Amino acid sequence: MLSNKGDAAQDDLAPSTSSHESTSRAVSKVKLEKSVVICADILQTDDTERHPDLWFSDGSVVLLAQKILFRVHMSILSRHSIFFRDMFSLPQPSTTPPSYPTTFPTCRGDFDGCPLVHLHDTAEDLASLLNALYDGPKFGNNDREDFRVVSGILRLATKYLIDSLRNRALEHLSIAWPSTLKAWDAREEVAGEYYVDSDEQRFHPSPVHVINLAREVNVPSLLPSAFYDLSRYSFNALLDANNAATAALDVSALSLADTQKLALGKEFAQLAVPSLIRSMATETQPYLAHMQSYPLPAQPRHPQGRGQVRGSCTSAAACRRDVSELVDLATQHYLFDHERGACDPLYVAEELGLLKSAEMEGADCKACGRALEVWAARERERLWRAIPGWFRLETP
Numbered sequence: 001m002l003s004n005k006g007d008a009a010q011d012d013l014a015p016s017t018s019s020h021e022s023t024s025r026a027v028s029k030v031k032l033e034k035s036v037v038i039c040a041d042i043l044q045t046d047d048t049e050r051h052p053d054l055w056f057s058d059g060s061v062v063l064l065a066q067k068i069l070f071r072v073h074m075s076i077l078s079r080h081s082i083f084f085r086d087m088f089s090l091p092q093p094s095t096t097p098p099s100y101p102t103t104f105p106t107c108r109g110d111f112d113g114c115p116l117v118h119l120h121d122t123a124e125d126l127a128s129l130l131n132a133l134y135d136g137p138k139f140g141n142n143d144r145e146d147f148r149v150v151s152g153i154l155r156l157a158t159k160y161l162i163d164s165l166r167n168r169a170l171e172h173l174s175i176a177w178p179s180t181l182k183a184w185d186a187r188e189e190v191a192g193e194y195y196v197d198s199d200e201q202r203f204h205p206s207p208v209h210v211i212n213l214a215r216e217v218n219v220p221s222l223l224p225s226a227f228y229d230l231s232r233y234s235f236n237a238l239l240d241a242n243n244a245a246t247a248a249l250d251v252s253a254l255s256l257a258d259t260q261k262l263a264l265g266k267e268f269a270q271l272a273v274p275s276l277i278r279s280m281a282t283e284t285q286p287y288l289a290h291m292q293s294y295p296l297p298a299q300p301r302h303p304q305g306r307g308q309v310r311g312s313c314t315s316a317a318a319c320r321r322d323v324s325e326l327v328d329l330a331t332q333h334y335l336f337d338h339e340r341g342a343c344d345p346l347y348v349a350e351e352l353g354l355l356k357s358a359e360m361e362g363a364d365c366k367a368c369g370r371a372l373e374v375w376a377a378r379e380r381e382r383l384w385r386a387i388p389g390w391f392r393l394e395t396p
């Protein structure tokens with residue numbers, strides 16, 4: 001476990017100046033003592049095995065993670081990682097046998113003539129990191145399997161001070177756990193396509209694992225979308241350990257503080273739905289009565305809706321009646337029947353905005369339809385901005 005996670009994150013975007021390196025060196029030397037054990041004893045047991053792929057016959061160092069041995073190159077590790085560069089360049093103590101490289105300080109054992117370094121990481125994470133270093137990172141579609149790889153890379157790139165790889169992993173994760181509404185909608189669209197063809201419960205990994213990763217590697221920007229995603233489950237689903245469909249969410253792995261944030265934020269999210277429906281009833285009426293021209297924001301899922309609303313309501317009385325009926329419908333659907341999306345105010349707002357869609361074939365009053373879309377788009381932006389506050393999250 002890192003003792004000083006914050007430093008790595010703050011260094012993240014800093015240029016590679018000498019002061020940056022010297023800070024990192026100081027940090028990594030402290031970590032070296034705790035994170036790495038170089039030992040021969042482990043080789044007395046023969047239950048270790050070589051990694052089938054990450055074992056290079058001309059490698060110059062053997063890394064041991066759990067029971068798996070990786071034979072790799074000091075030069076490659078040093079090239080990317082300030083941590084390993086420092087470790088391999090520490091002065092050699094007198095106890096080290098003379099046959100060992102002079103750059104390797106405290107090695108008391110070897111494997112195939114290479115110094116052996118015992119890392120306290122999972123073999124899976126280390127394999128993901130080494131594959132990314134040797135072959136370049138190959139990221140997938142942010143599904144659960146991809147998350148196992150990317151989270152391993154991010155964890156170890158953070159721990160071993162590999163800034164470029166850390167940044168690339170974060171950039172990739174941010175596609176699924178974004179900080180803009182536009183990116184959230186794109187992410188929902190990807191997940192939605194998956195659910196059409198699959199009985200699986202989730203496309204993305206459990207937001208619990210994303211929250212814990214964000215805490216571990218100190219990336220608060222992943223938190224709002226992850227908390228929001230998690231809050232869309234009912235408490236019954238979140239807390240019922242016998243519910244196989246949601247057991248995989250692994251809510252018990254959340255820290256107490258984050259569980260409290262979830263409960264707080266979930267209450268706000270639920271209050272947002274009746275508040276939306278009330279807003280629809282009151283705030284769309286003036287549009288209908290005095291419609292002239294309203295700027296439409298860009299809506300990623302409905303690009304044809306961009307531009308200006310031109311023209312005015314042609315049948316104000318009928319449109320007022322329409323809205324009134326739609327409000328009744330929404331109240332019944334989301335508040336009384338608690339239908340799909342009832343715990344997801346962003347989804348509800350989008351649905352409400354499309355109820356009188358101007359794009360619909362034979363829409364009675366296109367101007368009012370667009371006005372409703374404008375209202376929904378504004379409400380969704382407002383909700384999105386409110387999310388970090390609901391969950392009492394520090395602003396990224």
Ligand SMILES: [Zn+2]
Pocket residue numbers: 288312313314315316319365367368369
């Ligand atoms: Zn109208």
